Amino acid sequence: MTRIGVFDSGVGGLSVVAELMAQLPAQPLIYVADQANAPYGQRSLAEIRELSHGITRFLLSRGAHVIVIACNTASAAALHWLRKQYPGVPFVGMEPAVKPAAERTRSRHVGVMATQATFQGELFASLISRFGADVTVHTQVCPALVPLVEAGELATDRARAAVASYVTPLIDAGVDELVLGCTHYPFLRPLIEAVAGPGVEIIDPAPAVARQVGRVLAHHNAQGAVEGMRYDFYTTGDPATFTRSLRELLRLSHPAKQAAWTPRGLQISQI
Secondary structure: OOEEEEEEOOOOOHHHHHHHHHHOOOOOEEEEEOHHHOOHHHOOHHHHHHHHHHHHHHHHHOOEEEEEEOOHHHHHHHHHHHHHHOOOOOEEEOOOOHHHHHHHOOOOEEEEEEOHHHHHOHHHHHHHHHHOOOOEEEEEEOOOHHHHHHOOOOOOHHHHHHHHHHHHHHHHOOOOEEEEOOOOHHHHHHHHHHHHOOOOEEEOOHHHHHHHHHHHHHHOOOOOOOOOOOEEEEEOOOHHHHHHHHHHHHOOOOOOEEEEEEOOEEEEEEO
């Protein structure tokens, strides 16, 4: 039985899970939300790499065959390093969709919303070098958005004000393509669209990531239905709160399980 392993610092990666469920409904999936250490965007690249390494070991021990780093920050910090550590394991990471934005823009101004750690990583610098030469890329760090999504504030006055404070400068700069460079942000897409207006295209990379996972599975001859398919969700935070997030964000009635960091790494503390 082939399982897709997915992880993020919190609920943001569920935007990728939604696409995986839609495109690959036959594949079982195991998800880890490292909410005890969220948000990753405020941590050093070395810290994020170590956390990502521990979660990868946990997912592999639980039968994952493909690892999806459903976190732009963790992808920027750890994707290339993890591929070197586990050369036989296929990894699929997130990267801000600078390429399609640069191809589609008419104004030649592209906006990217992400965390500071994402912008500091080698991955983003490489994207700008390869695809941003002929356009102006405007970056916007959005520190308030991840905590808002984690708290379930998707349509509150605080969320509207925070989104407006981040999106308005990009619109004023003339962007007509706006890249969501964090997996939490799609849950705020209605608010982002309301500020950006109809003349701005919002780009969410989650559908493309799910397609890439499908290609990886096909390449490894790992697709196919399994009997008694199940989804397993673990959090290093509060399982009851994460279970509520599953219901609200994915419309999925599924209990989350507890995992905890120990001297031996990430372990299941309650099944």
